Amino acid sequence: MSLTLQLKVNGKSVSAEVSPDTLLSTFLREHLRLTGTHIGCDTASCGACTVHVGGRAVKSCNVLAAQVQGLEITTIEGITPADGSLHPMQAAFKSCHGLQCGFCTPGMVMSAIDLVTHQPHATEDEIRAGLEGNFCRCTGYQNIVKAVAQGAKAMGR
Amino acid sequence: MNASRAAFIGRPVERKEDYRFLTGAGQYTDDISLPQQSYGYFLRSPHAHARIRAIDTAAARGAPGVLGVYTGKDVGGVGGLPCGWLIKSLDGSPMKEPKHPIIADDKVCHVGDQVALIVAGTLAEAKAAAALIDVDYEVLPAVIDTATAAKHKTAVHSIAPDNVCYTWGIGDKAATDAAMGKAAHVTRLSLVNNRLIPNAMEPRASNAQYSRADDSYTLYVTSQNPHVERLLMTAFVLGLPEHKVRVIAPDVGGGFGSKIYLYAEETALVWASKRVGRPIKWTAERSESFLTDAHGRDHVTTVELGLDKDGKFLALRVHTTANMGAYLSTFASCIPTILYATLLAGQYATPSIYCEVQAVFTNTAPVDAYRGAGRPEATYLLERIVELAARELKIDPAELRRRNFIRKFPYATPVGLTYDTGDYEATLKRALEIADVGGFAARKAASAKKGLLRGIGYSCYIEACGIAPSNIAGALGARAGLYEAAEVRVHPTGKVTVFTGSHSHGQGHETSFSQVVADRLGIPIEDVDIQHGDTGKVLFGMGTYGSRSLAVGGTAIVKALDKVVAKGKKIAAHLLEASDTDIEFSDGEFRVVGTDRKKAFAEIALTAYVPHNYPLDKLEPGLNENAFYDPVNFTFPAGSYVCEVEVDPATGAVRVDRFAASDDFGNVVNPMIVEGQVHGGLAQGIGQALLEGCVYNEDGQLVTGSFTDYAMPRADDLPHFQVETVKGTACTHNPLGVKGCGEAGAIGSPPAVINAIVDALAPLGVRDISMPATPYHVWQAIQAAKR
Numbered sequence: 001m002s003l004t005l006q007l008k009v010n011g012k013s014v015s016a017e018v019s020p021d022t023l024l025s026t027f028l029r030e031h032l033r034l035t036g037t038h039i040g041c042d043t044a045s046c047g048a049c050t051v052h053v054g055g056r057a058v059k060s061c062n063v064l065a066a067q068v069q070g071l072e073i074t075t076i077e078g079i080t081p082a083d084g085s086l087h088p089m090q091a092a093f094k095s096c097h098g099l100q101c102g103f104c105t106p107g108m109v110m111s112a113i114d115l116v117t118h119q120p121h122a123t124e125d126e127i128r129a130g131l132e133g134n135f136c137r138c139t140g141y142q143n144i145v146k147a148v149a150q151g152a153k154a155m156g157r
Numbered sequence: 158m159n160a161s162r163a164a165f166i167g168r169p170v171e172r173k174e175d176y177r178f179l180t181g182a183g184q185y186t187d188d189i190s191l192p193q194q195s196y197g198y199f200l201r202s203p204h205a206h207a208r209i210r211a212i213d214t215a216a217a218r219g220a221p222g223v224l225g226v227y228t229g230k231d232v233g234g235v236g237g238l239p240c241g242w243l244i245k246s247l248d249g250s251p252m253k254e255p256k257h258p259i260i261a262d263d264k265v266c267h268v269g270d271q272v273a274l275i276v277a278g279t280l281a282e283a284k285a286a287a288a289l290i291d292v293d294y295e296v297l298p299a300v301i302d303t304a305t306a307a308k309h310k311t312a313v314h315s316i317a318p319d320n321v322c323y324t325w326g327i328g329d330k331a332a333t334d335a336a337m338g339k340a341a342h343v344t345r346l347s348l349v350n351n352r353l354i355p356n357a358m359e360p361r362a363s364n365a366q367y368s369r370a371d372d373s374y375t376l377y378v379t380s381q382n383p384h385v386e387r388l389l390m391t392a393f394v395l396g397l398p399e400h401k402v403r404v405i406a407p408d409v410g411g412g413f414g415s416k417i418y419l420y421a422e423e424t425a426l427v428w429a430s431k432r433v434g435r436p437i438k439w440t441a442e443r444s445e446s447f448l449t450d451a452h453g454r455d456h457v458t459t460v461e462l463g464l465d466k467d468g469k470f471l472a473l474r475v476h477t478t479a480n481m482g483a484y485l486s487t488f489a490s491c492i493p494t495i496l497y498a499t500l501l502a503g504q505y506a507t508p509s510i511y512c513e514v515q516a517v518f519t520n521t522a523p524v525d526a527y528r529g530a531g532r533p534e535a536t537y538l539l540e541r542i543v544e545l546a547a548r549e550l551k552i553d554p555a556e557l558r559r560r561n562f563i564r565k566f567p568y569a570t571p572v573g574l575t576y577d578t579g580d581y582e583a584t585l586k587r588a589l590e591i592a593d594v595g596g597f598a599a600r601k602a603a604s605a606k607k608g609l610l611r612g613i614g615y616s617c618y619i620e621a622c623g624i625a626p627s628n629i630a631g632a633l634g635a636r637a638g639l640y641e642a643a644e645v646r647v648h649p650t651g652k653v654t655v656f657t658g659s660h661s662h663g664q665g666h667e668t669s670f671s672q673v674v675a676d677r678l679g680i681p682i683e684d685v686d687i688q689h690g691d692t693g694k695v696l697f698g699m700g701t702y703g704s705r706s707l708a709v710g711g712t713a714i715v716k717a718l719d720k721v722v723a724k725g726k727k728i729a730a731h732l733l734e735a736s737d738t739d740i741e742f743s744d745g746e747f748r749v750v751g752t753d754r755k756k757a758f759a760e761i762a763l764t765a766y767v768p769h770n771y772p773l774d775k776l777e778p779g780l781n782e783n784a785f786y787d788p789v790n791f792t793f794p795a796g797s798y799v800c801e802v803e804v805d806p807a808t809g810a811v812r813v814d815r816f817a818a819s820d821d822f823g824n825v826v827n828p829m830i831v832e833g834q835v836h837g838g839l840a841q842g843i844g845q846a847l848l849e850g851c852v853y854n855e856d857g858q859l860v861t862g863s864f865t866d867y868a869m870p871r872a873d874d875l876p877h878f879q880v881e882t883v884k885g886t887a888c889t890h891n892p893l894g895v896k897g898c899g900e901a902g903a904i905g906s907p908p909a910v911i912n913a914i915v916d917a918l919a920p921l922g923v924r925d926i927s928m929p930a931t932p933y934h935v936w937q938a939i940q941a942a943k944r
Binding site for chain 2: 015029030031034035036037038039040041042043045046048075076077080086090093094095097099100101103104105109110124125127128129131132134135136137138139140141142143144145
């Protein structure tokens with residue numbers, strides 16, 4: 001048994017036959033080969049798989065592809081400008097050294113963009129609280145927090 | 158240095174690798190799918206200790222999509238996973254080395270031990286088939302507790318009936334006992350270094366492919382050291398020709414030690430890939446990472462520090478029981494010995510030290526190096542006992558440390574190391590300034606007004622990095638050399654590709670190493686590319702661990718660069734019609750000394766590859782040099798950390814309010830990267846102190862088997878760190894003067910945090926807090942002190 005999925009991913013219409021138990025993360029990674037969305041756990045704890053569904057950050061490993069039927073999905077690939085430049089939040093992570101191994105980074109950037117979109121003037125404590133759903137094992141978060149504040153400023157310009 | 162203008166070294170150059178990571182273009186092992194890809198799934202033991210009476214795989218073999226089902230019987234002819242370090246007991250007998258099969262044969266020894274490999278066209282099919290396998294287990298009693306394993310009636314392995322792997326010692330026992338007997342004061346402490354689960358954010362993964370066309374294998378794997386992986390797998394386990402196996406560790410999402418080792422899964426995949434005839438991919442689910450990644454720490458220790466009436470340390474005596482887990486992982490045996498007890502002098506001139514270590518087997522996951530690897534355990538006990546002694550003797554803890562600092566270098570410790578250089582007074586002084594220790598009393602009073610107890614704690618750590626001089630390591634039981642290799646390939650246009658045997662899994666080698674190369678050759682940093690992690694490209698390598706990449710791997714690159722420059726001088730001398738010895742090289746130009754006659758680096762490169770006007774009778778064309786570098790000593794990064802906490806006595810909740818770190822890493826190539834490494838280490842160290850603790854129940858079930866049970870530090874668990882790298886003492890024996898910075902934070906921070914909590918609770922009569930200092934532990938300690 002399969003279902004026909006129709007949705008928009010990174011601005012492009014996508015139609016695919018998938019089995020009903022396909023997770024959104026699996027659909028993105030295996031069917032569309034958008035491997036920037038990473039899988040770090042199986043308990044919706046780590047946030048490496050965070051994408052935007054209808055503009056809000058969602059952990060794609062705990063959503064069935066069927067649940068996002070007809071919706072708009074944006075992944076890390078989708079926020080990256082085609083001209084080789086970076087989204088202001090990506091640029092902030094780079095200049096603040098907000099990443100090391102890079103594995104949590106796409107999910108962290110997607111969460112950060114959602115966070116500052118809704119809280120453009122978030123304080124350090126609010127940023128720390130807002131990133132609670134994303135693990136990073138490398139950076140100790142300090143430079144991520146700095147990057148999110150800097151990215152928020154740049155996005156507001 | 159050849160280049161007079163150091164354009165890049167010492168600057169916070171933004172990282173070259175970041176664009177691909179930030180845009181989702183990184184290529185991690187699970188991102189790689191090969192034509193005809195199939196998937197592996199491991200059926201794992203639900204029991205900590207059981208005999209396998211029978212396995213019925215018939216139904217699984219016939220299940221849809223299944224390409225192969227393999228059990229211990231099928232891989233019976235294959236060797237066990239080797240341990241790379243032979244430790245001998247005090248009686249001279251070698252450590253006990255039970256076979257570590259790639260798939261369990263007649264018994265399972267920990268929950269998660271692999272019982273069968275199922276390969277199918279899809280992962281779902283492999284999992285469905287695994288559910289059809291019937292294993293008949295005879296459950297045996299499980300040995301779990303580190304402290305009592307040696308007294309347990311059950312043996313994890315028959316070759317170690319008392320569960321003891323080895324009983325090892327270092328130092329002069331008689332002298333230590335005598336000095337302890339003469340001490341005016343002896344401080345005693347029993348402590349546990351809590352077991353940790355590394356949890357790199359990228360789970361372990363592998364993808365193994367066999368090619369019938371040339372009878373070769375390619376393995377993509379999450380490894381910190383692909384050449385070592387290949388050597389161990391081919392020569393010691395599978396008996397395959399080394400040159401027919403290519404191991405690629407592409408982008409790797411964090412390691413922290415857990416990806417150093419040769420694991421059963423990738424070995425079984427390589428073995429099965431020829432039988433299946435299709436590439437097999439396996440990626441650990443997080444629950445598998447918890448169960449099967451090598452864990453860290455897990456020591457039970459008693460320590461005694463003897464002091465004279467002036468607070469001078471006379472003797473240190475330590476007994477540790479260290480948990481090896483169910484099997485010896487690749488470096489397991491050397492962690493609680495060579496990388497632990499040799500660090501027990503710390504920053505202090507203690508004349509007599511003796512340490513005895515009993516390593517035990519238990520029915521738990523194997524234990525091996527985790528960020529710091531032995532050195533955090535040594536630092537923890539030492540900095541706890543020093544601070545406790547200061548409290549007992551009513552001496553300021555910073556002052557007590559100062560009285561005992563080593564001040565003359567080189568300094569030979571009583572436990573086998575020779576520190577080449579250091580300035581412990583400088584890092585302590587700076588840490589106290591950054592921490593604003595002078596303002597502590599006012600902050601304590603302010604906390605008290607809120608009903609909170611404020612405490613301050615210190616830690617002065619040292620670590621041995623730049624692992625390692627091969628001859629010393631060999632004398633201590635290492636079964637391999639520990640040098641590093643590099644190749645500098647100058648292309649005809651003067652662009653440079655460097656191949657390093659180090660591996661970057663977050664450390665930013667592509668940037669730091671490029672800074673070194675660009676400065677040395679006087680060329681733009683964009684003209685340098687760093688390649689690592691592929692046995693098909695890189696000549697050889699020992700990999701990345703023990704904060705060794707820049708000190709050892711970077712030096713190998715410098716040696717290769719020196720050869721490039723030396724050859725370039727000969728070519729330039731020919732073109733400029735001068736003597737070789739009259740050519741100098743700086744700022745990317747070869748010059749005849751004292752003249753304006755010169756040739757740019759790129760011109761020399763082109764000449765080397767288009768040798769029309771070239772001394773072909775004396776010199777080969779081309780500009781490509783290899784070097785191996787074996788260090789003459791370890792490097793000794795050191796520093797001082799100060800932590801301030803607020804404890805709520807009603808709930809036991811601890812908040813780290815301030816954390817100051819002052820480190821001496823010798824010379825620094827990229828201060829931004831170095832600071833980031835310290836941040837990450839601090840997070841893991843504070844995580845160990847406050848949050849993280851691996852718990853098995855008495856049956857050997859992993860209680861902390863998911864992120865909902867094992868408390869990883871989140872952004873809001875950690876303070877804003879005040880980190881400063883002092884203008885340090887340059888390492889005396891490598892040309893870059895660097896020491897290594899990857900583990901310092903994790904080594905130095907746990908005792909600072911616990912000392913601060915004990916300081917906060919001391920007025921209540923609390924003398925000790927066990928890690929992790931969860932609200933429950935702290936509250937219990939407060940209640941116990943009241944009784």
